[in-house]
Amino acid sequence: MSASIAPSISALVSGAPTLAPMVVASPPAAPPRFTPAAPAAPGFVHHLVHRPNTPEGVVLGTAAPVTQEFAVSAVLPERHPLFNDGADAFHDLHSPAEALRRTALFVAHRYFRVPQERPAVFASTEVELTELEPWRRAAGPAHLTMDITLRPADVVNGVPRGLECESALSFEGVRCGTARARLVFLMPKVYQNHRERGRAASRSRPVEVEGAEPWPLRPEPKAVGRTDPRNLVLGTPAQNPAGELLVQVLADPANAVFAEAAGDHVPAVVLVEASRQTAFLLAGELHGFTVAGCVLSRWSARFQGFAEPDLPLWCRALAGPLGRAADGRPALPVTLVFFQGSRQVGSVETTVLQDC
Incomplete structure (x- = not known):
């Protein structure tokens, strides 16, 4: 949540980032497509909006390696083969954790210019309910919104080697949870050595x-x-x-x-x-x-x-x-x-x- 929730969780269908009704932001001149980092699962659509804090961010759709804010609007699936399997009483924590993971990865590569060849490790992830009732499933699609703050860490030559992520969660406009994650981008050689040592100990x-x-x-x-x-x-x-x-x-x-x-x-x-x-x-x-x-x-x-x-x-x-x-x-x-x-x-x- 593999280190990924830490390095990975999976499965969303993406949409082009558009201005969601619950946020006010100036979109970049040419909005980037919010492409999922893995194959998509049925019925999970979400949109990303950057809340730029500099004129360059507004015009160019990029971000300086400083704290940046984003918003995600997601319609959760009603027939997902895993997330909707069970008693169907509550939404799984899978959904916001996955949305946060994908947002952090996309922002890191698209806005903070982290090279694609650097493997991403989600060293820590936390999701917590602050109000239970909004998580209860109801008839029809559920609307999840997330206000996300991303703080670059260990910036070298303008490129962060890590991200600190914090988010407030709402279902149908009702604030009901929080999510946090710490993301680390490894240099390829460091990643390779780490995997070799880990594999030897795993035998x-x-x-x-x-x-x-x-x-x-x-x-x-x-x-x-x-x-x-x-x-x-x-x-x-x-x-x-x-x-x-x-x-x-x-x-x-x-x-x-x-x-x-x-x-x-x-x-x-x-x-x-x-x-x-x-x-x-x-x-x-x-x-x-x-x-x-x-x-x-x-x-x-x-x-x-x-x-x-x-x-x-x-x-x-x-x-x-x-x-x-x-x-x-x-x-x-x-x-x-x-x-x-x-x-x-x-x-x-x-x-x-x-x-x-």
Whole structure:
């Protein structure tokens, strides 16, 4: 959320950036097309608007390597094969995380002139609900808007080697969440060395799986908040002596969403989905939550590397003390760690909220 949510999440259909009704901005003379960085998924359309802060930005559609503001207007899909699969009670955190990822990548290359050959790493990403009700699904298409601030970091010769991203989220005009991300652009040689070291460490057998007691069966899709078996990304769970839930990440290669996002590392959409499914499984099977009424109210990820697609990828999860949200709903904090061999790929702190 692969380091990408950290380096990648996937799947939007783009539209040419136009002036959305909820913002006021001066578009550049020749608006650039907001082209998705990966193959598109059905029905997901969004538009980008730059709010330039210099005359050059207004006329040329470029940006100086200083803090810049943008707005995104997105119509979420009603029949997406992954995002709309499940109890259909709430919008997934996938959507704003994906919109922020794609916006940051597009802005980095189009406005801040970051060379395309520099691999992008989303070192951290966080999405949090501040109001639950606007996230509840209703009949018809949903309209997501994001006011995004991008701050260049480590600027060398006018080109940033990183971006700090912050965004306020609204559904149907109601402010209801925040999103943040830290993006790093690696020099090609640094990226290559990083991948080689990570791959070597990923080949060893992880000590965390030693002595773990496997469950009898692989979970049913409904136990992880989905209905389509092709969207299940978890193998047979197990519990280790430390009381942690262990599961191997096994995405169906025939799944169009996962296949379209595939590259030379495990795509972030798989990591996001694996963390979601593992957290729901833990809350439902071990803490009595009704998964059909669950929603992630916070998802905060930190990634140290890329997950290799041809080597076993594991996730371990441990729940914290059961608490209550501000409105009294049960809230279960869950810590998840993705690892391959002796190497930690990333960690996720999330909260499962029970709608009741």
